[in-house]
Amino acid sequence: MFNLKQRVYDEFNLKKQADELGVSVWQTPSFLFIIMGLVIIAAMTGIYVVSAHYDSPEVVVISESLVVILLFTIGNSIIRTVEEVAKANKMKTEFVSIASHQLKTPISEMKWQIELLLIKFSTGLSVRQTEIMNEIARSSEKMGRLVNDLLDVARIDQGQLALDKKNVNFCDLANDSVESQKIFAKARNIELVTSCNVDKLMVFADKRRLSVVLDNLISNAIKYIDGKGKVEIFVENVDGFAQVCVRDDGVGIPKNEQDNIAEKFFRSNNSIKNRTDGTGLGLYIAKNIIEQSGGKLWFKSIENVGSEFYFSVPLAIEKETVVA
CATH class of the missing domain: 1.20.58 (Methane Monooxygenase Hydroxylase; Chain G, domain 1)
Incomplete structure (x- = not known):
């Protein structure tokens, strides 16, 4: 209201x-x-x-x-x-x-x-x-x-x-992104936890652009935890889409700012804003990449409790082998 x-x-x-x-x-x-x-x-x-x-x-x-x-x-x-x-x-x-x-x-x-x-x-x-x-x-x-x-x-x-869409193993991509953030997370005393409930989850997307989205969400989660904390990354198959959830126990987003969170140059006015680097472009770019890939990006957040950022991308269509 x-x-x-x-x-x-x-x-x-x-x-x-x-x-x-x-x-x-x-x-x-x-x-x-x-x-x-x-x-x-x-x-x-x-x-x-x-x-x-x-x-x-x-x-x-x-x-x-x-x-x-x-x-x-x-x-x-x-x-x-x-x-x-x-x-x-x-x-x-x-x-x-x-x-x-x-x-x-x-x-x-x-x-x-x-x-x-x-x-x-x-x-x-x-x-x-x-x-x-x-x-x-x-x-x-x-x-x-x-x-x-x-x-x-x-x-x-x-x-x-432009997106260079190809079949990509999404679990491998998520693991690579988490691996690239481990040094940053360790320096800030943040624990990174990954969960992919399938061995192989193929999506049809631009691998480089998808890495940008994952890196952005994970690094944001790390940056907006004030002190020791945990960032969890979940990957699962949901109704024909690969769905990712990046959950943190950070400062959260004020309710009156949540409608503006994916706008260009917007940065939430929370307790550690002035102690984090950022341009306010990451989520705007991520949202457009995901939507152009045929998926969507959304989030849930409670101030001083934490945030959950989700996005989904379509699974790759498996080609059936025709037997002569």
Whole structure:
């Protein structure tokens, strides 16, 4: 009920809409629709009054013409506002895509040079110099992930996120993702537990993109546990879909923020927000990857108790062998 009230409030919060769209309050679609509704009501009432008091058809025609002109003007203003917002959004997406592409090459080169330096000249570096180089390497890795996320967001916004779908053993993929997160989890005193109730669970999906989704959900679960805790990953076959549940006993998500959790750049305002790295893009990308794969992503969360994130992807269709 609270979420419904909040959505209604946001829908008619003209100042907030104006700030988000970068237009005046009177140019927001909600304001213009309200005005149009009032004009229609007033016009219907006015025409009824005019037609009741005047027998002349010319007066009625003129009244209707004025109403049509007024409605056309308001409608045209709405269309122009929407077009301007759409153009601005397209320019923003194109800029992010171009900028990310331009940044990707130098960041990759920097990463390779640092790795080469650490491999070839590690014996000549002091302990402090090695620490600095490792910190630079970690920072370049973060920048690389951010650039990749921005590129994925741009592709999603443009409807160009391509998936290379093949048959993938989902249990193996889940185990690989868990294995890659073990060092991170151990450093934060988090126990990782995996359960796959079948030996082989084949799905038809993009292996690399699916790994991104798993890594994102598992790393989020680890990051949002304040102190010692446990992250459990369950994989099972549910009605023709491979279903994953990533469960944690972390800080959870406030109820009033749960509707926004998969929006771009959104980060929950919980107790350890300022102590975790993140851009607010991971769940947005994950949700789009899963939906484009033919599945869905959802979650359950209780603040100060923990969260359960689920997603499902279709199982691969087994080809029947035809015996001659």
